[in-house]
Each structure stands twice: as C-alpha cells, then as structure tokens.
Amino acid sequence: QEWELVVLGKLKWNLAAVTPHDFIEHILRKLPLPKDKLLLIRKHAQTFIALCATDFNFALYPPSMIATGSVGAAICGLQLNDGDRFTDLLAKITNIDVDCLKACQEQIEAVLVNSLRQVRRQQQQSNPSKTVDELDQASTPTDVRDIDL
Numbered sequence: 001q002e003w004e005l006v007v008l009g010k011l012k013w014n015l016a017a018v019t020p021h022d023f024i025e026h027i028l029r030k031l032p033l034p035k036d037k038l039l040l041i042r043k044h045a046q047t048f049i050a051l052c053a054t055d056f057n058f059a060l061y062p063p064s065m066i067a068t069g070s071v072g073a074a075i076c077g078l079q080l081n082d083g084d085r086f087t088d089l090l091a092k093i094t095n096i097d098v099d100c101l102k103a104c105q106e107q108i109e110a111v112l113v114n115s116l117r118q119v120r121r122q123q124q125q126s127n128p129s130k131t132v133d134e135l136d137q138a139s140t141p142t143d144v145r146d147i148d149l
Helices: 002-011 021-029 035-053 063-077 085-094 098-126
Strands: none
Touching: 021 035, 021 063, 021 085, 035 063, 035 098, 063 085, 063 098, 085 098
16 A cells, blocks of 8 residues: 555645535535435435446536536435526535536436436346336436446
8 A cells, every 4th residue: 555655646646536425515505405305315416426427428527517416416306396496506506507507417317317227128138027117116226336337
C-alpha cells in the first residue's frame, strides 16, 4: 500500500474525486420531505447513480447534475411530488438550469426502463414458463447489488 501511494504521488494522481454520492445528503437536507421517506429516497437515488455509472451518456454530466437528477427521479418514481414543483426547487437548490435538470432526469428514468427491460428479457429466456404479467411486476431496484450490469 505504501508503494501504491508513492506511485500515485509520483504520477500526481488525485484520487479524492467528487462523486454524485457526495451531493445526496446536501440535497436531501434542503428538501421538504417526510422524514420517514428519506432512507427510501436516498436508496433509490443511490441506485440511479449506479445506473448512470453504467451508461456513457452521463460521462459529460457533472456529479452534481447526476445527483440532483437521481434524487428527482427517486422522488418522482415514489410519487412523493406534486408536479414540477420539486424539479424547480431542486434546480434552485443546486443552481442548475431547470430544462437541463429535466432532461437529465428523463435520461435517468430511460436508463432505468432499459435496464428493467433487459432483466425482463433475461428472465423470460431463463424461465419461459412465467407469464408476462408475472415478469411485468418489476419495480425500481433499491440495492446496487440488484442491478444487472
């Protein structure tokens, strides 16, 4: 480990990078959300962030945008918001353009849909005896380990 640190130091690599996970707590503290739902929202947002890490389209987004879009998608998916009010509030909190935030959030939701479709297809191929209705009962995975990469 000491040698690894020496090599990293000589290469001048900074491993203390800011990630979307660093923003979640700050965002959640500023939102008027029910306290009993915070853990669930955080878990869904972390799952969305993990999904974003698997899609190259998010490579150009700053970590704050991915975190904000993930929190927005989690709130929207859990049906805890009333229209665009939360999206506007999220944009104001993070100083992000509302249209850019909406586009990011829609892209995150599309990645989720595609991921769930892939899982459904794999389940149908591995177990063709199940009906489409049984396989269609998929929900947002709430654990990073539940995501099939």
